[in-house]
Amino acid sequence: MATGTNIRTYFEGKWHDGNVPIMNAADHGSWLGGTVFDGARYAHGLAPDLMAHCERVNRSARALMMEPTHSAQEIFDIVWEGIRLYPEGTALYIRPMYWTIDGGLSAIVPKPDSTGFCVCLEEIPLASPDAKVRVTTTQFRRPVLADNVTNAKAGCLYPNNARMLAEARAKGYDNALVADAMGNLAESATANVFLVKDGVVRTPIPNGTFLSGITRARHIKNLRGAGYDVREEVLSFDDVRAADEVFLSGNMTKVTPVVEFDGTHYQVGPVTKEALRLYWDWAKTAG
Numbered sequence: 001m002a003t004g005t006n007i008r009t010y011f012e013g014k015w016h017d018g019n020v021p022i023m024n025a026a027d028h029g030s031w032l033g034g035t036v037f038d039g040a041r042y043a044h045g046l047a048p049d050l051m052a053h054c055e056r057v058n059r060s061a062r063a064l065m066m067e068p069t070h071s072a073q074e075i076f077d078i079v080w081e082g083i084r085l086y087p088e089g090t091a092l093y094i095r096p097m098y099w100t101i102d103g104g105l106s107a108i109v110p111k112p113d114s115t116g117f118c119v120c121l122e123e124i125p126l127a128s129p130d131a132k133v134r135v136t137t138t139q140f141r142r143p144v145l146a147d148n149v150t151n152a153k154a155g156c157l158y159p160n161n162a163r164m165l166a167e168a169r170a171k172g173y174d175n176a177l178v179a180d181a182m183g184n185l186a187e188s189a190t191a192n193v194f195l196v197k198d199g200v201v202r203t204p205i206p207n208g209t210f211l212s213g214i215t216r217a218r219h220i221k222n223l224r225g226a227g228y229d230v231r232e233e234v235l236s237f238d239d240v241r242a243a244d245e246v247f248l249s250g251n252m253t254k255v256t257p258v259v260e261f262d263g264t265h266y267q268v269g270p271v272t273k274e275a276l277r278l279y280w281d282w283a284k285t286a287g
Helices: 026-032 050-063 074-082 155-170 216-224 237-242 270-286
Strands: 005-011 016-017 036-037 041-043 092-100 117-123 132-139 175-179 186-188 192-197 200-204 231-235 244-251 256-263
Touching: 005 074, 016 074, 026 092, 036 155, 036 256, 050 074, 050 092, 050 216, 074 092, 074 117, 074 155, 155 175, 155 237, 175 216, 186 192, 186 200, 186 237, 192 216, 192 237, 200 256, 216 244, 216 270, 244 270
Parallel strands: 132 175, 132 256, 200 231
Antiparallel strands: 005 016, 005 117, 036 092, 041 092, 092 117, 175 186, 192 200, 192 244, 244 256
């Protein structure tokens, strides 16, 4: 089942209408989980940080022992070719993907030069300006690089995220705040997290257990440029409870305010609103 509608897929050198088949039953990626992707956005006539997403999907491929078949610039150009197939102003989710086709040693280690590639575009509206979430804790934690490919945006990581979300929703919440292997705050089940306390913006320091997002980095740069004190720190769940504002940072919605964490309530505060305003103001100047 697709996430969005009005899908177009670039596969084997050309654009196709719809959610086309891209993998075979015996492909390494089909049965051994060798898949990576990235997610960018097109909205308001803009594709913010698109090149950074194209570069990251190639880094992710290499982390799973694949050799990328396209340069970041080639992926960038393919994506813009696809965007132009839609009416101007259509909000899109942009997903370049790689997967392993043939296995080598014992069929488990992929052959690095046997790599599939596609780009999938889906029409997905931006979140409502009034969107907000309630979050809880989860028993599941983020893995470490020693036991999983936390340095890649890899499909094999997402079943763990799904467990987190399913547990949160069973408890009546929208999302979960997740601990790293040491019990410190890492991120949510779907996005990076920021806290605001007494005007200071705080976010977990990247420690190899979660993907330090492209949108996260953009918020840090924008907020610092606007004069905010932004700190990357080791944070606890008690820090979340003591915060004045909490928001999630992800490519799909850019900024999502958190209004409750296990009974602790927050207003959608001025820094949260400013982070979103600064993001789109920057995107307009960046083109």
